[in-house]
Amino acid sequence: MRREPILNAALALLLLAAPLAAFVLDEPFYISLTTRIVILAIAAAGLNLALGFGGLVSFGHAAFFGIGGYAAGILAAHAFNMEPLLGLPATDLMPTIWIVAVLICAIVALPIGAISLRTSGVYFIMITLAFAQMIYYFAISWPAYNGEDGLSITVRNAFPGLNTANPLSFFLVCYLVLMAVLAVIWRLRDSRFGAALQASRQNAVRVSAVGIRPFRIRLVAFILSAVITGIAGALFADLNRFVSPSMMSWQMSGELIVLVILGGTGRLFGPVAGAILYVLLEFMLGGITERWQFFLGFILLGVVLFARGGIVGVIAGKVRHD
């Protein structure tokens, strides 16, 4: 267990050092690349809360990623055109957009969770997928926001006191959000709530037998995880200045699961390690060959078959619940 905090600190520092070095070397592309890693890490951290700590294999988390993205995109579009949205003035302030994303994701996650959590196993996987597909097809065909073609964000949303068009400034915003999210998840994990959640994953019967209802614990965890992934979606839309229904596709849900497992399911910095490895592989292999997905597939296969516990598991050993 002692190795894990060291690894976590190393990963956090690495993520901070890389873009700073890129800034000094005047290579803004690498700042954006690291920002992409950070945002995917946030999205995966959200999923990890439900999947890693709670054992809830959601194959529909891309829906929340996309909802967050569209919150950013739609508000940005309305703010740019100075059109009110649903009677209220639109805003292009990121903190406000995040609050909107959080609210909508929570409102959507509540019924989805309440229904899905009545099932288990592969049925849970499928029903979460079904709900995400419904939202995906809805986004494709809603005429107002370009459907499948996606929505452009002309000017990146604003953050008070910073010039978000500057890649390093935007990176810092995302990095701080990641650290804040990880800090919250860290507290959650070690709290009474976290204990009940992890116990529910290990043995739901035992949890009921001591008077705690797993359903309620899991539902709250599901909603919290959706909200975190939603914030990541809003940031992702701002990074690319573009949002499209593909952010909600089942392939995206699969990618989020891959990030969590690659890094180490149920480990605090697992999503960070997973995002770093995945994006770097995508980038480096992509530079070598067009067939990079072929090799990525083998690497992923290797990790599943031979590196149980993901990157964090291999480097820091098994979890000790002390």
Added chain:
Amino acid sequence: MPTALIVEQLLNGVQFGIMLFLMAAGLTLIFGVMGLINLAHGSFYMVGAFACAAVAAATGSFWLGLVASLAAAAALGALVEVTVIRRLYARDHLDQVLATFALILILSEATRWLFGSFPLYLNIPPLLGGAVALPGGVQYPIYRLAIIVAGLAIGVGLYLLIAKTRLGMRIRAGESDREMIGALGVDIRTLYTVLFALGSALAGFAGAMVGALQSVQVGMGEPVLILAFVVIVIGGIGSIKGAFVGALVVGVTDTMGRVLLPPLLAAAIGPAQASGIGGALASMSIYIVMALILAFRPRGLFSAQG
């Protein structure tokens, strides 16, 4: 709405459903007997289509292509089972998802490497070309009828296999109690390889048959894969009968939904909005049906697992 159109679309729905049944049957057996979630099932669909197209183009015979699709999908299935899948039976679903997701990447890219990014074309064989007149004034393509007939025949064959043969007996026993059949001396490893190859062959066959209707391209298996999972969840995991019923439900709902919902909506809210939302609702309709069925029957319609 003319009756002929409705009948035609209904038949299309049935044909779509039959094709989904071929996909779902393999998937449900593999999950029911081996407890394995296989995301790469759609890749065997694709491989079957490519094998058929390639051989048909080389030899000029669709029928040889069809044989090739079965052989290629079965052989690839057996190979994948022995090298990768075997190690996954003892692992949890999460690991299976990741591993088979990796297989999708490998198989898709390998196909793209071999055949390039452009779609291949597969022609309907002359024997099955043309249309036939059906009651109601419908001119229905013979090829699509052939798919329905072939699928039904395979369905009957599968039923007989499961219910009446020793292999089928072992499969059914394996579904109820994996450890027992091992203890009884049945060679599990071979059984599993055979089962996996059989499921893959069915998928390949479906891919080949559909390849003549649509184009043959990398990634064609993925939308079908998702639908096949919806089918087995609706039908009940492990049940061939459930896969059949579920597939028809999904096939008909999806096809008829696309036909009926836009005009129904146009009548209600006006044509401009209707086509977009109608399309969305049609795509969503299957998932809504699945969610409803799971709400009342959490294990699907014909669950084989107690």
Added chain:
Amino acid sequence: MTEPVIDIRNLSKSFGGLKATDNVSLDLRPGEIHALIGPNGAGKTTLIYQICGSLKPSVGSIHFRGDDITGLDVAARAQLGLGRTFQISSLALEFSALRNVMLAVQSRQGSSFRFFRNVMADANLTEPALAALARVGLEQRASVPASELSHGERRQLEIAIALALGSKALLFDEPMAGMGQEGSRALTRLLDALRQEAPILLVEHDMDAVFALADRISVLVYGRIIASGTVAEIRTNPDVRAAYLGARQ
């Protein structure tokens, strides 16, 4: 006579044509150990499930300390003070013995929707948990993951959890199963000491333990109670000897 802690009246449970529980009435009085014995397949497990709340009876009622709990779920009954152990130990295997017990302490103290304080640094949780472990003799094994505990230690841990819950009644499902001679004797001593704290409904096959501990014995055969009384009464009851004790004597 004081009011029974658990009062089961006319409980029946049918699965289609099979009557697994047939008009069972029994009670558990303060300070006693009431043993429930019967041959395999008698329906003891089905009865336990109905008392704990995992199974709904077809007919009849269950009262706990005067309240009707027939409609309550498992968690609600646990919160009211009905503690149980499982026939096959059911624990959070990755958690240490201490964390397993802390879960019960946390439940007893109120809501689990507390998100920020580290449980391991919370003396309100760790101290009562350690105390419960000490009661069953497991305090030296507090930080051991449950998966690494021996069979007997897991039995002890389950009892510690039930105690930490502040149970007002204890339901023990074959605690002696799989225990060697030494372990059984230790467990018997422990159960003996517990009865004043909370009465125990003890389902058991181990007749030595039953005869050593029980104040009353009820005999369940084919879902029906065929006899109920003191140890002496049951030992000499001809129906019981025929149905169950038979060859064992």
